[in-house]
Amino acid sequence: MGLMNSNSRANVLMFKKLMVFSLVMFVFGYALVPFYEKFCEVTGINNLLQPDVLTKDNWVDETRWVTIEFDANIRGLPWQFKPLQSSARIHPGEPITVMYEITNSSNREIAGQAIPSYSPRFLEKHLKKFECFCFTKQVLKANETRQMPVQFVIEPGLPTDVDTVTISYTFFELPDGGSTAKK
Amino acid sequence: MAAVHGDAHGHGHDDHHPSGIMRWVRTTNHKDIGTMYLWFSFTMFLVGGFLAMGIRAELYQPGIQILEPELFNQFTTLHGLIMVFGAIMPAFVGFANWQVPLMIGAPDMAFARMNNWSFWLLPVAGTLLVSSFFVPGGAAAGGWTFYPPLSVQGGLGVDLMIFSVHILGASSIMGSINIITTILNMRAPGMTLMKMPMFVWTWLITAYLLVLVMPVLAGVVTMLLTDRHFGTSFFNAAGGGDPVMFQHIFWFFGHPEVYIMILPAFGIVSEIIPTFSRKPLFGYSSMVYATASIAILSCVVWAHHMFTAGMPTVGQLFFMYATMLIAVPTGVKVFNWTATMWRGSMSFETPMLFAIGFIFLFVIGGFSGVICAIVPIDIQVQDTYYVIAHFHYVLVSGALFSLFAGVYYWLPKWTGHMYSETLGKAHFWLSMFFFNLTFFVQHFLGLAGMPRRIPDYNIQFADFNMISSIGAFGFGLTQLLFLYIVINCIRGGEKAPQMPWDGATTLEWTHLPSPAPYHSFETPPVVK
Numbered sequence: 238m239g240l241m242n243s244n245s246r247a248n249v250l251m252f253k254k255l256m257v258f259s260l261v262m263f264v265f266g267y268a269l270v271p272f273y274e275k276f277c278e279v280t281g282i283n284n285l286l287q288p289d290v291l292t293k294d295n296w297v298d299e300t301r302w303v304t305i306e307f308d309a310n311i312r313g314l315p316w317q318f319k320p321l322q323s324s325a326r327i328h329p330g331e332p333i334t335v336m337y338e339i340t341n342s343s344n345r346e347i348a349g350q351a352i353p354s355y356s357p358r359f360l361e362k363h364l365k366k367f368e369c370f371c372f373t374k375q376v377l378k379a380n381e382t383r384q385m386p387v388q389f390v391i392e393p394g395l396p397t398d399v400d401t402v403t404i405s406y407t408f409f410e411l412p413d414g415g416s417t418a419k420k
Numbered sequence: 421m422a423a424v425h426g427d428a429h430g431h432g433h434d435d436h437h438p439s440g441i442m443r444w445v446r447t448t449n450h451k452d453i454g455t456m457y458l459w460f461s462f463t464m465f466l467v468g469g470f471l472a473m474g475i476r477a478e479l480y481q482p483g484i485q486i487l488e489p490e491l492f493n494q495f496t497t498l499h500g501l502i503m504v505f506g507a508i509m510p511a512f513v514g515f516a517n518w519q520v521p522l523m524i525g526a527p528d529m530a531f532a533r534m535n536n537w538s539f540w541l542l543p544v545a546g547t548l549l550v551s552s553f554f555v556p557g558g559a560a561a562g563g564w565t566f567y568p569p570l571s572v573q574g575g576l577g578v579d580l581m582i583f584s585v586h587i588l589g590a591s592s593i594m595g596s597i598n599i600i601t602t603i604l605n606m607r608a609p610g611m612t613l614m615k616m617p618m619f620v621w622t623w624l625i626t627a628y629l630l631v632l633v634m635p636v637l638a639g640v641v642t643m644l645l646t647d648r649h650f651g652t653s654f655f656n657a658a659g660g661g662d663p664v665m666f667q668h669i670f671w672f673f674g675h676p677e678v679y680i681m682i683l684p685a686f687g688i689v690s691e692i693i694p695t696f697s698r699k700p701l702f703g704y705s706s707m708v709y710a711t712a713s714i715a716i717l718s719c720v721v722w723a724h725h726m727f728t729a730g731m732p733t734v735g736q737l738f739f740m741y742a743t744m745l746i747a748v749p750t751g752v753k754v755f756n757w758t759a760t761m762w763r764g765s766m767s768f769e770t771p772m773l774f775a776i777g778f779i780f781l782f783v784i785g786g787f788s789g790v791i792c793a794i795v796p797i798d799i800q801v802q803d804t805y806y807v808i809a810h811f812h813y814v815l816v817s818g819a820l821f822s823l824f825a826g827v828y829y830w831l832p833k834w835t836g837h838m839y840s841e842t843l844g845k846a847h848f849w850l851s852m853f854f855f856n857l858t859f860f861v862q863h864f865l866g867l868a869g870m871p872r873r874i875p876d877y878n879i880q881f882a883d884f885n886m887i888s889s890i891g892a893f894g895f896g897l898t899q900l901l902f903l904y905i906v907i908n909c910i911r912g913g914e915k916a917p918q919m920p921w922d923g924a925t926t927l928e929w930t931h932l933p934s935p936a937p938y939h940s941f942e943t944p945p946v947v948k
Contacts, residue, residue: 244605248530251605255597259635266639266669270654273665282732312658315594409658412651 285353286372289365292389297330297377298393301400305391307335308405314413315343316377318408322385329363329393338384339408341377348411356403363395364404374411426464439536445540448532449938450517454804455834457514457828460542462903464506467550470898471499476858476892478875479885492875493561494577500564501581504681505588506546508819510686512594514585515826516623518834520599521738522928523617525608525945530601538594545587552580564920565871568655568663572647579648582641589638595900596627596634603627609926610947614708617926618701621708622687625715629676637673640666664729671722679718682782682814683711685822686753689925692829693757696772696941697764698923703756710749710756717746727798736795743793746879750786754779769921770844774825777852778818785813788863803873806866813861824851831909832916833928836935839909847905850898857891 278287305327307320310380317340341347352369355361370385377383391402447453474495478487487495517535521528529535552559557575560566571578603624607616616624643654644666653659655666694701701707723731723739731739757779765774788810792798801807824847831839861884870881877885916934928936931945 244530248601250548251601252531252597255631258696259597259631260431261595262632262635263639266636269636269669270643273662273668280732350658350660351439385811411659 266330288367288369288372289380291367293392296393297328299328300330301397302313302326303329303391303395303399304401305333306401306403307327307337309337310405312407312409314347314408314410316341316347316349316408318406327391329378329391329395330388331390332367334368334386334388336384336386337406338382339375339377340382341380341381344379346376346378348374349408350374350411351408354405354407356405357399359393360399360402360404362393363392365390365392370407375408438637441566446536446640448533448536449530450521450529450532451834451936451938453529453535454514454517454519456539457510457517460546461507461509461511461514463863464502464510464546467546468502468507470897471495471502472892473896474890475499476642479877480889481886482877482879482882484876489875490558490561492837493563493873494559496873497560497562497564497566498549498553501560501585502546502549503815504564504677505585505763506542506549508823509588509592510542510679511823512623512626512681512819513592513599514690515619515684515823515830516595516599516627519608519830519928520602520620520623522833522932523926524603524622524892525927525931525941525947526602526606527939527942529546529598530606531614531724534594535598538591538598539590541587545584548580548587549585552584555580565667565674566641566644567670568644568647568666573599579645582645582905585641586638589634589641592630592634594875596630599623599627600631603840608941608944608947614705615947618690618704618707618813619684619687622683622690625711626680626683627720629680629715633673633676633680636669637677640669640673643669664726667726667729668723671725672719674725675722676715676718678814679714681819683715685778685819686711688822688826688829689757689778690753690773692775692825693760693779695813695829695921695923695927696769696775697766699760699764700925701756702759703752706752707756710752713749714746717742717749721746724793724798727795727898728802740793740795744790747786747790752797754783754786769828770839770841770848771825771829773845773848774821774828777848778821778825781813781817781821784816785810788813801866803871804866805862805872806871808872809862812862815924816859817855821851823846824848827906828920830921830928832936833932835910835935836916837903837909837913838920839913839917842899843905843908847898847901850901851895854891854894854898858888858895859891861887861891868888877907 276282303326304324306324309318309320311318311368316374319338321336321338323333325333339349351369353369355364366387366389368386368388370387375385376385383407387404395402444452444456447456475492478485478492478495512773517529520526549559553575555578556830559577560571560574560581561577562570563575566578566581566739603616603620613621643652646652647654647656649662653661654662655661657663690701690707721739721743723735724743727736768776788806792801792807792810828839828844831836831837865881865884865888868881870885918933919929920934921929924930927941927945932940
């Protein structure tokens with residue numbers, strides 16, 4: 238078939254090189270996962286699980302008020318979850334602590350992870366969170382109730398046409414009490 | 421096809437190979453395998469076309485008539501997957517199998533046994549995909565891009581889709597390795613890289629793109645599989661994963677994939693235009709560099725598919741400008757084709773008609789692509805029929821028209837018979853008319869805000885949808901004419917001379933009789 242020609246050794250060598258290249262690209266696909274996470278961490282995109290630090294030039298804008306509404310949701314796990322106050326009114330730049338309460342109403346130990354969501358979306362840029370139950374997984378024993386704080390500042394840089402914002406948390410169950418979210 | 425090779429047996433030394441079905445199962449001959457690739461892709465084209473007819477029948481009028489929404493979603497999803505992975509890609513590999521050895525003066529592909537295997541994986545994958553309609557829960561329904569969370573939540577159909585993508589990926593990678601090795605190691609003496617026909621060049625670059633990105637696709641579907649069944653959380657937000665990351669990795673594969681489907685089309689058109697203009701290709705070396713530039717740029721523009729998924733402005737600007745930059749080498753190609761035709765002694769046989777139709781309509785698709793690349797416009801038209809119109813202009817009147825052009829161009833060499841010129845021209849003009857009837861109005865629908873992947877629509881979209889559906893039915897029927905023409909040409913017809921086109925210069929025309937013998941170039945030709 239003209240197969241065993243003088244090229245066949247060169248062909249096999251080429252085959253090996255290209256197979257190795259394909260395998261490297263397969264691994265590269267997986268390497269994109271930590272790369273993506275590192276990229277988001279370095280650029281501060283999608284920073285859900287790291288506490289923020291307050292910049293030194295923070296100031297309190299006493300000329301305006303912002304109303305913050307608190308929202309709490311459960312997605313597919315037998316818990317109750319609510320903020321102890323449904324809203325707050327503060328000056329931008331003023332630190333505030335809000336308590337949330339979760340209750341495990343089942344008879345087994347369950348681990349959950351809260352994921353935040355903000356409205357308007359650009360609130361994320363102006364929200365500095367120092368402490369949050371969403372930074373780690375929460376493990377609740379059967380019928381346990383726990384109160385947990387969120388401590389944050391809304392920076393005065395928030396556009397002046399925004400007078401009401403919503404901060405929402407949703408708890409998801411972590412399968413097998415698994416490790417907390419990675420970032 | 422048996423008839424073709426029945427004829428072919430007469431030529432060359434006829435060494436032992438099994439007859440009947442086993443001949444096709446065990447063949448390692450590049451021409452047999454190329455033929456099987458082409459028939460497989462045409463079969464998949466009919467299946468994908470059937471799904472398209474279902475989609476257009478449902479959209480013929482507002483309201484739900486034929487397909488329940490869940491089934492409609494399965495139709496759109498499988499239409500995309502089957503056309504991309506089952507029809508267009510294997511068809512180009514079929515062309516590569518037939519033409520690359522003939523055009524570089526090689527006796528066969530470098531790894532003939534592996535070539536057989538890469539083909540026979542395809543029917544397995546195709547069967548898995550099509551059979552997923554009949555499993556509980558039906559086929560995958562989250563769109564051909566299978567974004568999580570839908571693809572993580574879907575049923576057994578999604579698993580079948582994942583397996584079939586794995587198999588198709590393996591087949592593509594093996595096919596590409598074969599093509600690269602054949603081109604780099606087995607050219608006839610004297611054929612330097614810069615003397616290779618454009619079709620061979622575009623396939624060399626396409627094959628490199630395939631080994632670059634198909635493994636990444638295999639990786640991302642593997643992640644999806646482990647997320648679904650083995651407790652990982654790559655894309656599951658509750659477990660710390662990120663569904664947007666899926667989109668980044670998918671499109672890192674997906675955008676080069678777009679060029680994988682169009683670069684060989686550029687190659688085919690770059691063979692046909694000079695032949696029927698009876699002039700050498702204008703700016704050969706700039707064509708080579710333009711192809712390479714497009715391939716490189718295609719790897720850094722992926723996020724223009726995700727402008728609305730959430731991205732910093734700097735990122736949007738980078739991907740917008742990089743995307744628009746691709747218009748430069750693509751423009752070089754279009755101007756080179758035009759300059760090749762300029763003052764040429766042109767004739768308009770069916771391959772040339774399809775090639776000119778390709779240039780004309782591909783440019784429209786290219787322009788709507790540049791429009792979609794502009795961030796503020798893209799935010800408006802994302803997931804509307806404008807995008808559907810755009811990518812059908814580049815994939816149907818781009819890739820598919822070039823495949824038709826190539827089939828008509830090489831049929832005389834493959835079968836030894838001329839196809840019916842009258843019917844071929846009818847096929848072209850009907851395709852041209854119905855294609856534009858189907859897809860041109862979809863630009864208007866998209867600009868007016870009609871979303872894609874929805875089985876029902878507001879009454880204001882009714883007229884254009886009816887026009888589009890009529891066009892689609894016409895286009896679908898027209899392709900049965902193509903099947904008739906090809907079968908007729910295989911079974912008989914006017915005897916084709918060695919060189920039926922006066923302007924052709926590549927080795928398969930200058931050195932081989934029609935039909936090309938079963939074994940060709942066992943002694944390599946010398947290229948001056």
